[in-house]
Amino acid sequence: MAEGEKLIPINIDDEMKSAYIDYSMSVIVSRALPDVRDGLKPVHRRVLFGMYELGVRSTSAHKKSARIVGEVLGKYHPHGDTSVYDSMVRMAQEWSLRYMLVDGQGNFGSIDGDSPAAMRYTEARMRKIADDMLADIDKDTVDHQLNFDDTLKEPKVLPTRIPNLLVNGASGIAVGMATNMPPHNLTEVVDGTIAYIENNEITIDELITHIKAPDFPTGGIIYGYDGVKEAFHTGRGRVVMRAKASFEEVQGRECIIVTEIPYQINKADMIKKTADLVNDKKIEGISTIRDESDRNGMRIVYILKRDAIPNIVLNTLYKYTSLQSSFSVNNIALVNGRPQMLNVKEMIHYFVEHRHEVVVRRTTFELKKAEDRAHILEGLIIASDNIDEVIKIIRASSNGDEARDNLMERFKLSEIQAKAIVEMRLRQLTGLEQDKLRSEYEEILKTIEDLKDILARKERRMQIIKDELQEVKEKYGDERRSEINFAGGDLSMEDMIPDEQVVITISHAGYIKRTPLSEYKTQNRGGVGQKASSTRNEDFLEHLFVGTNHQYMLFFTQKGKCFWMRVYEIPEGSKSSKGRAIQNLISIENGDSVKAFICTQDLKDEEYVNSHYVIMATKKGIVKKTLLEQYSRPRQNGINAISIREDDELLEAKLTTGTSEIFLGLKSGKAIRFEESKTRPMGRNASGVRGITLQSENDEVIGMVSVHNFEEEILVVSENGYGKRSSIDDYRVTNRGGKGVKTISITDKTGGLVAIKNVSDADDLMIINKSGIAIRMSVEDLRVMGRATQGVRLINIKGNDSIAAVAKVMKDEDAVDDTDINELDVNPENGTALDNTETETEE
Template identity: 40%
Template sequence: MSEANEPTGQKIEDLTLEDIMGDRFGRYSKSIIQERALPDIRDGLKPVQRRILFSMNKDGNTYEKAFRKSAKAVGNVMGNFHPHGDSSIYEALNRMSQDWKVREPLIEMHGNNGSMDGDPPAAMRYTEARLSKIASEMLQDIDKDTVDMVLNFDDTEYEPTVLPARFPNLLINGATGISAGYATNIPPHNLGEVLDALDYLIMHPNASLDSLMQFVPGPDFPTGGIAQGKDGIRKAYETGKGKIVVRSKTRIDDLRGNKQQITVTEVPYEVNKAQLVKKIDEIRLLKKVEGISEVRDETDRNGLQIAIELKRDADANGILNYLFKNTELQVNYSFNMVAINHMRPEHVGLKTILTSYLEHQSDVVTRRTKYDLKKALDRQHIVEGLIKALSILDQVIKTIRASKNRRDARDNLVAQYEFSERQADAIVALQLYRLTNTDVTELQREHDSLAKQIEEDQRILEDPKELRKVLRRELKAIAKEYRNPRRTEIQDEIAEIQIKTTVTVPDEQVVVMVSRDGYLKRSGVRSYNASDPEDNGLKDEDFSIFTAELSTLDHLFMFTNKGNLIYRPIHEIADAKWKETGEHISQMIGLAGDERILKTFAFKSLNETGAFVIATNDGYIKQTSFADLTPGRSYRSKAMTYEKLKSDGAEVVAIDYVTADQETTEQVLLMSYDGLALRYPLEEVSTSGARSTGVKSMNLGDEDYVVNMQLVHDDDTVALMTQRGAFKRMAVSEIPETSRARKGVIVLRELKRDPHRIVDFIRLVGNSPVEVLTSRKKTHDILPTDHSESSRYSNGSFVIDVDTEGTPVSLRIKPIDLVLS
């Protein structure tokens, strides 16, 4: 296109999209940070709030006058100062009237202005509003040039950039808001406490944070409650960021019939009461807690009250702790004190807020004093002229009568008697009734009063001490008028919540089964009784290694041959019908391919005082106290190591549990594959931690290994099985008691050809039958009483045909079916 054809007045710039977007978003961000979402540090107001208060004050919609429709206030604000949606203006108007959101409401409202239950306010055409009495303190002296005024959006009216704010609204009513890159969350505080801190700061400008916190110990929420965590409060007051815990105020009341009731009288700040009651009732319906019979919202005009009625003999404190942890009866509150300070958003602490407020008040008082001084000087000048005129009244009257008009009269008075133009205007405008002696006296009195006021104003402007006196006097007047008691209790420490299992889990009897292959389940007693105990859902080659009737409050410890401990509370085990297989342990915790559950124990509590005796096949043994094997936080996702194995081929072959008094009576009996047995007192086995290997249990040959370990007494009988299918019953007393780490004695007769080797041995229990498991996963039952006791040098008698049934692998006492109560 030729230059001649180019449109005139059009300028095209080559800019990258990145530059354009960055510039435009920067402008937008600045606008919403400064003009919408964040409060000013001086008056604690966002622009929409400031415009609402200024507009209502300008329209005379104040506390001493009748209420007016909220729609009128919103319309005036929107038409004159805030060209945004009416809903956002009405929402801001409502929030300033909600006494559960702000500590000192700036708006009084007739009609439905919402509720703690999250109910929306009525439409603006139904409600009526006016400024509250304390809001008048925010606007006091605004007509005395105390703050800067700027043109509104259409340049038709002036609006203030900040209000005079005779009290520190930012702290007292708090603030919340989200803008671009910034958010603010400042809690409400107690007016009297903050004003006391200001008074102290005026007298001690270098006051430390700790000294200020003697007056302002923490937030004072309009809904009361208990704020816990003084360290979090101090950090917030120092840096602008910090966390505390806010919990409800509750009490436990006794009811008839040995029942109790948890009564909630105050809830945390900004918690929706209706949702809280609903959540507690859901917990009752879903039976997440045992013991809640009814939840009622009994809030009325006398105050908030939630009643949580409990069943007979329920654990009230336990249930309350559960509700603290799992509902909004207790919440975390995060301070994020961001405000506009010198046109910039900043994280501000307590002292910064108070100092900035005092700077603002000093400026307001100085500007007001200058305004009052100017007005007083102007009036004094007029009064002096009037007094002078009355002293020469006849000449003045004669001069005025001789004048052509008002302007001529003014000029003649200035020329003949040296009045100023303003004095001459005042004399000409003087009414005849003022020409009396009384009025001269009044003028003289007014002159003296003005002189006194001028002197005082000049002293305030010239002497910082006088200015501080004014500030203190006015702050004390506000405190005297509006001080009220603290509602929120401050506690130094955050209370630790401990929830007893008995609160969340009903105490029920169940049947728990653990299988050799790692299947785990719990079944109801009814399901077990209605089924054949043998029909347990396991595969043909799998079998139960642990079946017991337990309480849902009991604890299960499962030890594997690879040194891993798996813990499960009984109530966390999957509930299944007795005929179902249950869940495999690998669904919860990964196990190695050759890892199996070796032994399972059940305990009533996690405070047992006994110890576990652990023996490995490579000749190590140890005792580990129960306390060292209590579960940690990660028990659901990973197993705990209870034995550190020395080599890859090593594994645990036996584990038993002894109480503290058993240690002095029990004896350890070990047998090796090559047919050696060693017996010694358990006292010789030292106690060591979970991640240790232990001490030498038996002096083994190069290819030999321990097949099992049993805790025995002198009068016990043991049974052993050889790889050739021979079964032998032998008295423990046949094996001499010696000491730990020896080689032991032979308990088999050595053969030159195809000698017997021990695959397993067990201690016999009464006349209980013994079950042999073979390499072909077949079982063979033996009645020990059918076999006479043998000497150490006997190989027993053959009971299993290894060619048809397979090689014996292990022995166990044959379990008997449970007889449930």
């Protein structure tokens, strides 16, 4: 130890503690957490400010990334070049930032986790939106601080017009705390901010009507709403994200197509891990996975095995792979240099407060500048009014300083004014220039008055903030990318989706869709109508219901299962779209198919479900009536609607109030009519009671009709193309279980009965042959005859062909419009508007 040096003993515990606290605070305050005002961490702020200082704006040419990184590193950021370049790269990646701040040229990495090219190969410049984050920075709008070596000044915060913390989010790990903020949609955030400015007492629930949920750059689906709501209210929550998937048939194979994946998921990793799970037999039903993504967008194709059920495979993928992941919201940001947990209203409050300060400081700066200019103009106007004397004084002076002093003394001018007069050019003595001087002076006086008014009135400042936000929304606002699936959580869709009327259409081949009623605009009678659906050539619309978004659809399958779906869960399609195959919407097992549909009102309404029944019929003549209440608790994989015997299958299901009359038709040409009240209600698992006695071993029920409108007729069709309609009164009411009465005279010529329908003159018939030919005819062309006749030939059957199915459809289905829809049969028993069409019956 050198002589004269003193050793100071220090307790190592205390030294470690104070050093670590200093380090922690440095990480928290100047590295890992964003500022609540501009939503940026120091490194991002320095990159943008460095680009601004370098002149690499959105309107200039791109500059080498290494040049920008060097500028930021040498002037403002005392850390490694990698941290600067990585931050700049992230601001240029469309899958990382909802609204990119940097416009990159070259390889900036990919969503598969590929690294960007080295900074010597890439180029960058600011985007227009980044210009708006730095707008007015030269007008003393924000405080500056010295850089790391005290030679330059850098801004403590940017005067941003963009609510960047909300729109782009942030994530960072500090010491003892972390932040993870999701991005949101700019249009929604601006609307919410304006709503807050107009009413500072606005509640978070009211704000949620504007800012609905996070909006991720990669799109996808937000599944469930509870986590979103909790995050908005408390600043913490868990948002479940799902990939956007659809089902397609590719080269005859069912495929799951994924076009959007959850935020911050590495696509290549996800596909590799899924392939490993498939190889390990953890996920069944997938034969191949192909990544067909290209410059037009993402497309991951999961090709399914032939016996796989698409819905079940997709749910398995959601369960075991990153197709479903969660975003843990943790809104911690720096407020006045201190970390704080923030809810959505507080974030908006601090942003508005910051904008208010920027507007005040900008206005003060502009006012001072305007007053200084006005002061000079006053001097110049005095000089131009006394120009001869001014010239004389200047000529008589020996130098500029003396001229200035003499002018100040003679005209009582300030030093600045006198200096401006001395430096005045001769051309300013022309008449035109003098007029310009006076008009500029008048203009600037108005500006000063306006700026003083802004500083005097808070409502004007708030209006300016609103106007600037509106401008930002018009420039950069866009549609939401992430859909919200409210059904995934406890909060139901009713809270968010209006209960508007919709038209549900189901085609003969089993394609379903819902269309807003407003799409069917009213036409006058005699109009040509509008094409209602682009179903396949051999397909046609068979069922049409008018319901509301909050109603329920029940699907009954031939094996006796019942599936349940809210109307709003049915995929929306335009009038001309084909819709989606029903088997892709419900987890229906192989070999089963949907046979009947019921559209009901609220299944949570006790009075409603306890006063309505579902009546079912099977091929072997069994009928069963069950209270609707039994179907009000659904399960993902369906519930038993009826116990079906081995050699039997469900044929029909109808909704009634217990007062209908039931018709059952047999292949052998007999039909029975009995009162529904003759069938007692049974539980879901019961197999039912005899509805009609079959005539022989090969006989079977071909259809059931539930009649509430006794003005209709009964129409029957045989397999060789004969048919007729008879009055309902021709069929006497008998007891359930009887043999029935003759409904059509069956001979070798007519073939067995294939269909029984309740019809009126307003209906059309669609007859489909086994060869695939479909013929449409009007019911009113068929005259009413006695029930024991063999009927008339409806169509000519060639060779061994026969009728496979008969469906009742609306007349002029291509011209479905408001007028038609409002005149659909409204079932007086249950109030559900539907057209009472029957499901097809395969012979």
